Each structure stands twice: as C-alpha cells, then as structure tokens.
Amino acid sequence: MVKDLLYLGVDVGSVSTNLVLIDKWGDVKEALYLRTQGRPLETIQRGLANLAERYEDHQIGGVGTTGSARTLASVVLGADVVKNEITAHAVAASRLVPGVRTILEIGGQDSKLILLKDGVVSDFSMNTVCAAGTGSFLDQQAARLQISIEEFGELAVKSNHAVRIAGRCSVFAESDMIHKQQMGHSLSDIVAGLCEALVRNFLNNLGKGKKLEAPMVFQGGVAANVGMRQAFEKALGHEIFIPEHHKVMGAVGSALLAQETVNHAGGFTQFKGFSMAEEQIVANSWECGDCPNLCEVIEIQEAGQLLARWGDRCGKWENALAVARSETVPEAQVQTAGQ
Amino acid sequence: MKVTFPHMGNMSIVIKALLKELNIEFIPPPPITKRTLSLGVQHAPESACLPLKINIGNFLEAAEKGADTVLMAGGIGPCRFGYYNQVQREILNDLGVNLNMIVLEPPDNHIGELLKRLRTLTGSNSWWRVVKAIRFAFAKCEALDDLERAASRIRCRELQRGDVDRVYAQGCQAIDQATTPKEIVQCRDEYLTKMRSLPLDHLKRPIRIGIVGEIYTLLEPSSNGFMEKNLGRLGAEVSRSIYLSEWVNEHLLKGLLPVKGHKLTRKRAQPYLNCMVGGHGQESIGATIEYAQQGYDGVIQVGPLTCMPEIVAQSIMPNVEKDFHIPVLTIYVDEQTGEAGLMTRLEAFVDMLERRKRIQVESGLQG
Structure with missing residues (x-):
C-alpha cells in the first residue's frame, strides 16, 4: 500500500531546531523540538536520524526550511523552498487558525509581531536592537530563581497583585527584580510582574502605531508560558489563542510552503534523503584576504564535495561555485546557494 | 595640496572628474570596507549617526595614503550633518591628523558664495574653467x-x-x-x-518598491546593506527617491540646472508635514505619496539609527500608509546592523508584497 506523502518542515533557530512532518491535509504527524546548542548542522542530522527510524525517503513529498540557519539547512537537506520566519509563521497560523489577524511570536532570541488581513501579511515588525523580553531572558530568570520554566508561568497566574518591573532592558529588569525580592514581595507577584513588563516591552517595541485586532494567536516557545499569555490578554483585552503546535509553527509553515511549491512545480522534490543524517558534512570558513572587507566565507562540503558557499560580499566565491555548477548540472538551483 | 573627499555612492567618480579638470592633485579614499567602518566607529562619538563614522574612516584611510586636504559638504537646518565637518575637524585634530578642511555649503543667497568657497580650491583657474569643470x-x-x-x-x-x-x-x-x-x-x-x-x-511582472529616506544611507550601498541589489535579487524592481545629480543641483547649485527637483515632492508632504524638519524628512513623506500614486507596491524608508528627520517622518508614515494603501517598512542602519536580520526583513517584505499583489490581480480578474 502506498502511503500518502508527507512534507518535512525544518526551522533552525538560535535556541531550538524543529522538524515537523505534515500530511497532505496539513495535519502534523510528527514534531521534534531539539535544542540547537550552537551546532545547527549536527542538530539537523540528529533530527533527521530520529525521523529515519520511522519513515523512508519515498514518503517525503517535499522539504522546506526556515529560521536563521535556513540556507545551511537547505543545502544539507535539499530543500524545495527556503523562506524567512515571518512568512513561515504567517502561513502556519493562517492555516491552523483561519481568519487570524494578529500573530504574537516570541522565540529564543527574537520576537515578531505579524498582522494579517484576508490571510495575507499586511504588516510586520521584528525586534531590532534588543532581545529583552525573549525566551532566553525568561530561561535565565527561571534558572536564577531555581524554578523550571514550566512552573514559572503557573506561578505568575497565582499572583493577585503583579509588581511593576522595569522591562526596558533585561539587565535592569533583573536588578529591579532582585530589589523587589529584597523588599519582600512574593515570588509569584514578581514573576507576574516580569511577564507584564515583557509584554509591555513587546508591545512598545513592535506594536507602536499598529492596530492589533482579534483573533489573536500567540506562538513560539514562550507561548507555553501561561503567565505570558495572561499578561498579553490583560494588555490587549482580547482572548489569545495558542495553537497546539505553537512551539514548531515556523517548521509547520515551511512544510506547508514546501507542499505548495512542490505541487506547483509538478510534484518533484529535491530532498536528498534520510541518508544525509549519516553523511560526513563539514562546514569550513576562512577569511578572504583579497580586500580589507575580510569577508568570512563559509563553505559546506559533503564527503569531500563542495555543496555551497556564502558570506562573501563581492560574490566572487559564491559565483565561482555557481559557474562550476551550471557547467556540470544544468538545472542546478543556483538560487539556494546565494541567499 | 592633495585633496580627498568622503565616499557616497558614485560621488567619488564625479569629484575626481571635477578635480582633474581643475588640475588639482587628489587622493580618493580607498573603497569603504569593514576597516573603514571600524576606524570610524573607534574615533567617532558612539551616538553619532553612521555617515559621520564612515566619513571619518574615509578621511583617516585617505590621510594614510598622503592626503592633506578634505573636501567636505556642509549644510544648514536641523540635521546634524550640517556641523559634521566641524566635528570631524576636531576629531582629526585630536588624533594628530592634520587635514585642512574645505567645506562646500549650500549658498544662502547666490551661487557666488559657493564659488567663493571654491576659490581656495581652484587657485589660479579662471572662472570659465571652473564652470566648465563643474x-x-x-x-x-x-x-x-x-x-x-x-x-x-x-x-x-x-x-x-x-x-x-x-x-x-x-x-x-x-x-x-x-x-x-x-x-x-x-x-x-x-x-x-x-x-x-x-x-x-x-x-x-515584478513587484515595484520605492526606497525613500536619508540621503547618505540611500546613496551609499555599503551603508544600507546593499539594499537595492538584494531587493533586485529577491525579485523586486527598485526605484530610489533621491539621486546624486538631483541633490547636487538642489543643494549646491541652488537649482541652477534643469534637473528634476524635489519641490513638488515636498509640497505633496504638506498635508502631513508642512514644515522643514531637516535632512530629508519631508521628502520621505512626499516621495512615499508619489510612489503610491504611481502604483508602486511598497515603500522602504531607510535612515541611519537616531536620524531625527527620519524619525519624524516615520511617526507620520502610518497615516500615509492608511490613506494611500501602501505598506511602508522602516529600516534603520548603523554599525551594529546584522546582515541576516536585514535580509530576513527584506525577504519578508517582498513576500508580503508579492502575495498581496497576487490576490489583487486575482480579485481584479474576477471583478
């Protein structure tokens, strides 16, 4: 019996690497949430190895990658589509929550606000200069207070009087929290206050001049935190919906995009197969000394064969590869190498 | 006298031509690289905007090659750029780099004022020769x-x-x-x-994006992360609100030559911003309206971080966006700007405009 095709979505972010498999109806069949731990290549391979235990190459109908290491992931996997996180998140949310108008997303090191109209992104913003109020900070504070990140949210919900904490800068937020602790405020009030400060920071940084309308969705790793959800609901005055797969929405979105792209292109995928989990993939980098730009050129090799190069401003190294490729493989997707 | 000048897009070619015609010896600064920027960042005040930092880098690198005189533009109005030449002189003095500075400022009344300042530079050249060189x-x-x-x-x-x-x-x-x-x-x-x-x-049939904003970050590709090139490669047709010839004519030659100016652009901004706020704040608003009227799909506003005129314009943009149904993305750049973050924003913006356009075209076909 031929099983229905599945689509693989991979989101390689700063903190986590997520892999999902969706079926042709868009239902999530498999969701892996792995810590990237600064080793994106190995983490992708680890995830792939995990999936290889249960699935085979011919079941995969398409691959999409997103996240800050999307180009790297696309080279390793042979992706059909490489898209930024904003598009991926928007696609996933509008599929899982039809009619969604506002997406609040807080991940490991970035936060995004995406506004949609008729299922299309109409406006977006990303945190630019500061990471106060992202997942990493909450993680850090939970560790400092020696409570698990899961308990953190529940503790916040128990509070009936949230303390006001300065949330503009994460270092000052921490000193303010210590100060409030020394004053004798209860832990739950402080934690609730922190959630409110982060929400205030989010809305001030990203939501300025924008009209946030319901239905609203909150996704990303931090959405698991009920305290943050409550703080958002309090600030915005609307119920906030948290999708079941809120942690891996970027990956779901890129899987949906992969499905769309492959169907559009006639049903063929570039997927290189689960065997890539075993391949010897080496990332090299060197500093090009031909001009004072001193670009750091990155080169990906698979079993001694050059897969991709990027990082050079002038395009010299990148183009050298593209030319070499177009000579050997005429239909090579030169595009993926250059992003 | 060995004259150097700051880089700003293709301006070096133009200034080189001018100086060569006048038989003035010159040393163009080496192309802007990471080293240029680090030199500038090291010696400029942290809160100054990106153009100052790159300028300083240019001057220091040119001085290393033997330049002894700087040809620098000045300005009037609320934008900080107007006094950058003074600040730069002080910084260079403190560093013990002795560069003589010739400032070209927009003349208050008459082109003659500019020519008078040029006199220090032109020396024995006849006025006819100077005009020809210009x-x-x-x-x-x-x-x-x-x-x-x-x-x-x-x-x-x-x-x-x-x-x-x-x-x-x-x-x-x-x-x-x-x-x-x-x-x-x-x-x-x-x-x-x-x-x-x-x-x-x-x-x-590509989407069309207009770029508006502060002149230096518009004209110098290395300061805006090669935005025009990257947008083009993402599949967008790009137009820019200011080009060098327009700026030179308007600000240095007092509109002497028949080149398209921005008088009309500023007039278009009037319902939203009816006074000069310095820099190109008014032009950013006006040009956004012009792009919307010309049927562009989106506008990107770019400026150096902490740029006051562009911040004023940015706060007005939401009204323009609403009234003219054109999405505007604001991007500020400085030495901290990460290339990856910038690319993500550009890519997402292009994606958004493409999807919007597709839906507009489809609904247009049905209707």
Missing part, C-alpha cells in the same frame, strides 16, 4: 545616475545572477575614464544598451 563633472554625475536607475529597474529580470551588476560596474568604470562630454554620453548609451541586451526575463 559642468563636466555634473555630466558624469547624470550619466552615472542613469546607469544606476536602469540597473535597479532591471536587476530583478536578470536570468543569470550578477550579470547586471557586472555591466553596471563596467559602465561606471568607463564613465570614470571618459575625458570629454561627448564620450560620457557615448559610454552611458553603450552600457545602457549592453544592460538591456543581457539575457533578461521580459515577461516578468
């Missing part, structure tokens, strides 16, 4: 702008990536080497034709 340099400026406009328009159609930029770079070089006004025009036409005869996707 005209020659300006011809180069216009030709370069034409090439740049064309490149931004057709880059999204290139079938082989990098083709347009290769021809564009060759064209700039050819114009740089041209020695007569006639040759300049010939070079321009030759390379425009070359660009158009590259293998291009003529059937493509």
Whole structure:
C-alpha cells in the first residue's frame, strides 16, 4: 500500500531546531523540538536520524526550511523552498487558525509581531536592537530563581497583585527584580510582574502605531508560558489563542510552503534523503584576504564535495561555485546557494 | 595640496572628474570596507549617526595614503550633518591628523558664495574653467545616475545572477575614464544598451518598491546593506527617491540646472508635514505619496539609527500608509546592523508584497 506523502518542515533557530512532518491535509504527524546548542548542522542530522527510524525517503513529498540557519539547512537537506520566519509563521497560523489577524511570536532570541488581513501579511515588525523580553531572558530568570520554566508561568497566574518591573532592558529588569525580592514581595507577584513588563516591552517595541485586532494567536516557545499569555490578554483585552503546535509553527509553515511549491512545480522534490543524517558534512570558513572587507566565507562540503558557499560580499566565491555548477548540472538551483 | 573627499555612492567618480579638470592633485579614499567602518566607529562619538563614522574612516584611510586636504559638504537646518565637518575637524585634530578642511555649503543667497568657497580650491583657474569643470563633472554625475536607475529597474529580470551588476560596474568604470562630454554620453548609451541586451526575463511582472529616506544611507550601498541589489535579487524592481545629480543641483547649485527637483515632492508632504524638519524628512513623506500614486507596491524608508528627520517622518508614515494603501517598512542602519536580520526583513517584505499583489490581480480578474 502506498502511503500518502508527507512534507518535512525544518526551522533552525538560535535556541531550538524543529522538524515537523505534515500530511497532505496539513495535519502534523510528527514534531521534534531539539535544542540547537550552537551546532545547527549536527542538530539537523540528529533530527533527521530520529525521523529515519520511522519513515523512508519515498514518503517525503517535499522539504522546506526556515529560521536563521535556513540556507545551511537547505543545502544539507535539499530543500524545495527556503523562506524567512515571518512568512513561515504567517502561513502556519493562517492555516491552523483561519481568519487570524494578529500573530504574537516570541522565540529564543527574537520576537515578531505579524498582522494579517484576508490571510495575507499586511504588516510586520521584528525586534531590532534588543532581545529583552525573549525566551532566553525568561530561561535565565527561571534558572536564577531555581524554578523550571514550566512552573514559572503557573506561578505568575497565582499572583493577585503583579509588581511593576522595569522591562526596558533585561539587565535592569533583573536588578529591579532582585530589589523587589529584597523588599519582600512574593515570588509569584514578581514573576507576574516580569511577564507584564515583557509584554509591555513587546508591545512598545513592535506594536507602536499598529492596530492589533482579534483573533489573536500567540506562538513560539514562550507561548507555553501561561503567565505570558495572561499578561498579553490583560494588555490587549482580547482572548489569545495558542495553537497546539505553537512551539514548531515556523517548521509547520515551511512544510506547508514546501507542499505548495512542490505541487506547483509538478510534484518533484529535491530532498536528498534520510541518508544525509549519516553523511560526513563539514562546514569550513576562512577569511578572504583579497580586500580589507575580510569577508568570512563559509563553505559546506559533503564527503569531500563542495555543496555551497556564502558570506562573501563581492560574490566572487559564491559565483565561482555557481559557474562550476551550471557547467556540470544544468538545472542546478543556483538560487539556494546565494541567499 | 592633495585633496580627498568622503565616499557616497558614485560621488567619488564625479569629484575626481571635477578635480582633474581643475588640475588639482587628489587622493580618493580607498573603497569603504569593514576597516573603514571600524576606524570610524573607534574615533567617532558612539551616538553619532553612521555617515559621520564612515566619513571619518574615509578621511583617516585617505590621510594614510598622503592626503592633506578634505573636501567636505556642509549644510544648514536641523540635521546634524550640517556641523559634521566641524566635528570631524576636531576629531582629526585630536588624533594628530592634520587635514585642512574645505567645506562646500549650500549658498544662502547666490551661487557666488559657493564659488567663493571654491576659490581656495581652484587657485589660479579662471572662472570659465571652473564652470566648465563643474559642468563636466555634473555630466558624469547624470550619466552615472542613469546607469544606476536602469540597473535597479532591471536587476530583478536578470536570468543569470550578477550579470547586471557586472555591466553596471563596467559602465561606471568607463564613465570614470571618459575625458570629454561627448564620450560620457557615448559610454552611458553603450552600457545602457549592453544592460538591456543581457539575457533578461521580459515577461516578468515584478513587484515595484520605492526606497525613500536619508540621503547618505540611500546613496551609499555599503551603508544600507546593499539594499537595492538584494531587493533586485529577491525579485523586486527598485526605484530610489533621491539621486546624486538631483541633490547636487538642489543643494549646491541652488537649482541652477534643469534637473528634476524635489519641490513638488515636498509640497505633496504638506498635508502631513508642512514644515522643514531637516535632512530629508519631508521628502520621505512626499516621495512615499508619489510612489503610491504611481502604483508602486511598497515603500522602504531607510535612515541611519537616531536620524531625527527620519524619525519624524516615520511617526507620520502610518497615516500615509492608511490613506494611500501602501505598506511602508522602516529600516534603520548603523554599525551594529546584522546582515541576516536585514535580509530576513527584506525577504519578508517582498513576500508580503508579492502575495498581496497576487490576490489583487486575482480579485481584479474576477471583478
């Protein structure tokens, strides 16, 4: 019996690497949430190895990658589509929550606000200069207070009087929290206050001049935190919906995009197969000394064969590869190498 | 006297032409690289905006090569740029780098004031010679702008990536080497034709993006993360609200030459911003309205971080967006700007505009 095709979505972010498999109806069949731990290549391979235990190459109908290491992931996997996180998140949310108008997303090191109209992104913003109020900070504070990140949210919900904490800068937020602790405020009030400060920071940084309308969705790793959800609901005055797969929405979105792209292109995928989990993939980098730009050129090799190069401003190294490729493989997707 | 000057897009070619015509010895600063920026960041005040930092880097690198005089533009009005030449002189003095500074400021009343300042530079050259040199340099400026406009328009159609930029770079070089006004025009036409005869996707109906904002970050590609090139490669046709020839004519030559100015652009901004806020704040608003009226799909506003005129414009943009149904993305750049974050924003913006356009076209077909 031929099983229905599945689509693989991979989101390689700063903190986590997520892999999902969706079926042709868009239902999530498999969701892996792995810590990237600064080793994106190995983490992708680890995830792939995990999936290889249960699935085979011919079941995969398409691959999409997103996240800050999307180009790297696309080279390793042979992706059909490489898209930024904003598009991926928007696609996933509008599929899982039809009619969604506002997406609040807080991940490991970035936060995004995406506004949609008729299922299309109409406006977006990303945190630019500061990471106060992202997942990493909450993680850090939970560790400092020696409570698990899961308990953190529940503790916040128990509070009936949230303390006001300065949330503009994460270092000052921490000193303010210590100060409030020394004053004798209860832990739950402080934690609730922190959630409110982060929400205030989010809305001030990203939501300025924008009209946030319901239905609203909150996704990303931090959405698991009920305290943050409550703080958002309090600030915005609307119920906030948290999708079941809120942690891996970027990956779901890129899987949906992969499905769309492959169907559009006639049903063929570039997927290189689960065997890539075993391949010897080496990332090299060197500093090009031909001009004072001193670009750091990155080169990906698979079993001694050059897969991709990027990082050079002038395009010299990148183009050298593209030319070499177009000579050997005429239909090579030169595009993926250059992003 | 060995004269140097700051980089700003293709301006070095223009100034080189001017100085060469006047028989003045010059040393152009080396191209802007990471080193230029680090030198600038090291010696400039942290809160100053990006143009100052790059300028300082340029001057220091030029001084290393033996330059002793700087030709620098000044300005009037609330924008900080107006006193940058003074700040730069002080910083260079403190560093023990002795560069004499000649400031070209927009004349208050009459072109004669500019010519008077130029006198220190021109020395024994006759006025006729000076006027001729300015005209020659300006011809180069216009030709370069034409090439740049064309490149931004057709880059999204290139079938082989990098083709347009290769021809564009060759064209700039050819114009740089041209020695007569006639040759300049010939070079321009030759390379425009070359660009158009590259293998291009003529059937493509790309989205169109207008870039507005502060002049330095608009004109100097290395300061805005090569925005025009990147947008082109993402598949967008790009136009820019300010080109060098327009700025030179308006600000230094007092609109002496028949080049399209921004008077009308500023007038368009009046319902939203009816007074001068310095820099190009008014122009950013006005140009956004113009792009919306011309049917562009989106506008990107770019400025250096902490740029006051652009912050004023940015706070007004939501109203313009609403009234003219055009999405505006604001991007501030400084030495901290990460390339990856910038690319993500550009890519997401292009995606958004493409999806919007597709839906508009589809609903248009049905309706």
